Amino acid sequence: MARANAPALDAQSLPAKKRATIERLPAAPVRAPRRVPHAHTAKTAWRSRALNGALPWLLPLALLGLWYLGTERGWLSEQVLPPPAFVYQTLGDLITSGDLWLNASASLQRVLVGFLIGSSLGIGLGLAMGLSKTIEDYLLPTFNALVQIPVLGWMPFALLLFGIGEPLKYVLIAHAALVPVTLCTLQAFHEVPKRLLEVGRAYGFSQRQIVTDIVLPSAVAPIFTGLRLGFTKAWLSLVVVELLASSEGLGYLIAYGRQLFQLDLVMAAVVVVGTVGLLIDRGFEFIERRLNKGRTTTTRSLA
């Protein structure tokens, strides 16, 4: 195409005297590229795919460039926005000195213990309410009322009751995980496909058979969605709890950096928190997708 367009362009820009000779050039090249459509489309397809793959990186790279320029040119002082290289270096220091490992393992341990306690209680509570209408009648209104108070609202209460030690973190993280797990489990029981239940009844299933063969299998995927949500909430509240009351952990690293006005440390810790959260979420999502193959969940709307 480029070759075909070139003479036309020249013809316009050149003085009138020379135009006559140029106009006589054959127009054939216009069609030339069309003769080899196969090779050509394959090439553009590859190119557009490469471009498509590169597009998402443009914005982060532009921001990074702006950040770098801003600190390099001194638009912002280092205290307000440390240069990217500095943050990177701090991150490297954290890794080599083992501080990162120490704090990350403390955080992970807390979140795992809290999540395990909270989600097992949540599944238990959800199962109890899902299986027995009586229990649901007694407990659900109270549960719904207590759920209105967010984790942060419980915090001062728990602080007075449990002090500032490990139990406080476990209790708050467990509470954060418990709520979505319970709600999703209960929702799963409410949303068992009616048709399956009818089939079960038509085949004369006993109550017990209906529960073990129909209700529970169809509830597995929604319950898993609840677990994923629960973990997200647990991770979120871990950061809050550690920001407010702890002497180790990733949240503490953030709070510590803020107190010393070491924004490089804050940013490095935020990056770690984000990465760990992202990895765990992706892991859960992967398993969830496998469980969810070929079914639609309405529990998703609880997110």
Place this chain on the structure above:
Amino acid sequence: MSTLTVARSSQGPRYRGWVVPIVGIAVWWLAASQGFSDSGLLVSPGKVAVTAWEQVSSGQFWRAISASLARDLSGFFIGTTLGLVLGCLLGFSRLFERLVGPSFNTFKQISLFAWIPLISVWFGLGDVAKVVFLSLAALVPVVVNTCDGLRSVSPALLEVAKVYGFTRWQTIVGVMLPAALPSIFTGIYLALVYSWLATIGAEYLLVSGEGIGNALIDGSEHFMMDLVLFGMIVIGLVGWALNVLARRLERRMQRLYGILPR
């Protein structure tokens, strides 16, 4: 921190729901009046009621709650507006989605509260920092749900629009936006819920000025369990009221746009 609830499924007698709370309060009352524990943390329900009355009559409560709500709503409006714009851009333009979508998805994974230290250094501890944080909290669900809603408009509807020769503008206004409305409402509803949570968080972590979260911290620092319990109840009630209000508005809007039968 989800404040969404599951509705009751059975038609059992209503009184059953009241049994647990009433028994709980009775046990609490008994425990406090019999002096099972002398830790001073076991305050009686009566004391909490007295504190509540003092707070309300002295006007302290009204100052705190109005400061909190003003912050909550301004952050909510800013965040929702920005979220709608960003969500629409993401939903309508494939190019914009490729450009910004992955960055946004990574960004939303970062735990919201991890931004607080950075925000506090950049914007201080005052109302500006809190409103920025609140807008951030409200922005994310609106963007996600708006974009999702626009993306999942049924292809059949789009084909009809094409058959009738709709222009791009007509397709957007006449087909895509109405079809995406329920999802957009869900986003706004979630934004209202999240921004209330974030209000408490902001008052907690960016300590300055007045607000219901600050009242809670005061109570916790002075070992005043009655004040703490009163604050918790207020937070729960406000959250519940916002929840109900949002759901009402959602219903009304849906009726207005003919999504729900009257």
